[in-house]
Amino acid sequence: MNGARVEFRGLRRRFGSTVALDGLDLTVEPGELIALLGPSGCGKTTALRCLAGFEQPDEGEVLVDGSDITRVPANRRDAGMVFQSYSLFPNLNARDNVGFGMRVRKAPAARRHARAQELLELVGLPSVGDRYPHQLSGGQQQRVALARALALEPRVLLLDEPLSALDAKVRVTLREEIRRLQLSLGITTIFVTHDQEEALSMADRVAVLRDGRLEQVADPATLYDRPATPFVAEFVGAMNHLPGLVSGDRVTVLGQRLPVEGPSPDSARVDVLVRPEAVLVTPVDASGGEGDGIVMVSSFRGSTARLRVRLDDGTEVLADVPGHDSARFAPGTAVRVGLVERPVLVAARPETAVAAAIPEPDVV
Amino acid sequence: MASLTPQVTPGTAPGAAPAPAPSRPGRPRRPRVWRGAVLLLAAVYFLVPLIASFVFTVKAPGQGFSLDAYGQIFSAEGFGGSLLLSLGLGVATIVLVLLLTLPAVVAVRLGAPRLRPVLEVVCTLPLVVPPITFVAGISTVLRWGPDYLATTPLYQTMIAVQNPDFPVVLVLAYVVLALPFAYRSLDAGLGAIDVRTLSEAARNLGASWPHVLLRVIIPNMRSAMASASFLTLALVLGEFTIARLLSFETFPNWIYRISGSQAQVSVAVSVFSLLITWLLLLALSSAGARQRSGS
16 A cells, blocks of 8 residues: 655635635645644645545645546545544444445455455454444444545545544544554555644644645644744644843843744844743742742643743743642742743734733633 | 633532432422323323224124124225225325435535525425315316317326326325425434435445435435335325315225215224224334344
8 A cells, every 4th residue: 555645736715705725735745644733714624625525626736646636526536534423334334334435346245344354453343343333432433434444445544533522542542553554554644633732643744724724834843843933833732922022143031031043023022932841930938039920820730730820020921840749839839930041932022912922810 | 721720610519509409309200190191181082082983893783793894894895996096106105205305305415505494495385285275276287288288298198197097196296295294204314314424434435426325325214214104105095185186086085985885884994094004104113123223
């Protein structure tokens, strides 16, 4: 099974007055798993549906291995798809669901059953062939759906939020398994999700979409460490926007002078973008003296705890501390706040961004 | 970010919860009495006429218990012919109404969801047209047609649809009458499955549209189709006005005819046809149930 190269070229699609795709350009390399990530309504599902043939773009084209498939009907495209949920045929058992595509192609029953069994084993469900969809758990149903999508050896695998209806534990196991299968089969895979953790943990590259356009496409580490736009910074992971003053190639923020990473805007007053794990907090009573702020909320997450600290000037900062340390940061604790000595990203300070960065006073 | 802020107001929720709890155990007791009363009333309403009919058929004045009336049904002149005619009309109507509504309902659901209210109104319209108006219109057309179409091939068609052995015109009329019931059943059945996802999954696996309809949608709508068929059959087996005014001897019209001469037999036939209808209902609903347990 070899993956195909998929290209979206200037894809546009509007539904009435809403623009779902506004000139999307994206190339997916053979064998790559790419995640389309974005808030709802950003066009990620529409892009996938254009590739599957369930949606016709108003403009632009979709190419698979260089050939234009924009006008090819959905049932003659070489792409297997896994849907969000409830996509198994309720009247067929798991084996016949997996064998459906082969049945459409009039493959003899014996070969169909053998191949279905082979695929059910591949997705880790060797003994559910006789069960009907309503007798399977949500996770099992999605595994069968995956087996069904792979049965015809498609050159592209399309995953439309296949894990979003599952509970947390199953979701994590299944996403690891999908990734393992995808790597071993080498099949080009496009994965639509609104869950950034899912996208970052599974994909070779993540494409962040906003209002039908590509914001940034990069490997997960780059996307997280060097978001190209403030939107990406905000959407992927949590991000602090702290007021700073640029002078030369350095920026003054929270009383520290840090080197600026990448380009800096024209204005001197900027937003400094800092991840919560790059914020250092220490309880004041340990060292004595005045604090910079007070812990408002502490939410324990196991390995870490995320603090929301209100600084004396009213700015709120998110900071991560080790989970075993969380007892020292109970709400009400006065803390000193600093930043890890590392180059930081800065962004222009539009009025709206300032308003968004300073939360409403009633947040307690 | 908002999830970090404690929005819960702990005072209200636990305080409100215990209040309705004590009243709950006492609640079902009173309705149970009412339930029984309603059931009894309904039972009286339905069973008294049935029992009275049955008693009337088995007890002739001055004689004792006798099932003679039931024996006479089968030898009565016209019984077999009219029953077969009604069943034949019923089957033809079912086939035609399903062929019309099923693709329409599916197409509207998948392709033009905004047309759904239009389809609903169109299919429900026959309910508001009184049968007498309907049949008056039909008979006007049937009278007018042959005169004006005498020299065209349509003349033969006008005659053919009125063939008393199998009056196609009745099938056409019954299809219209059955539309609201068929539409309701099929629309509800379609609402119970995710047609869009299922058909997209099938399309993705290479199925053409006819294949999607035959292999994916229809198998998952068997119980809805069964109930549409049953309602249609019950309607056709009981329809009197149109057949009577167009002078075709369907089963209800035959019952009406013999009730003048053989009152006891006609009531026996009514009880008998009720039994047939019940058996058909049982058969159809068990077909639906078998599908549900199988899937």
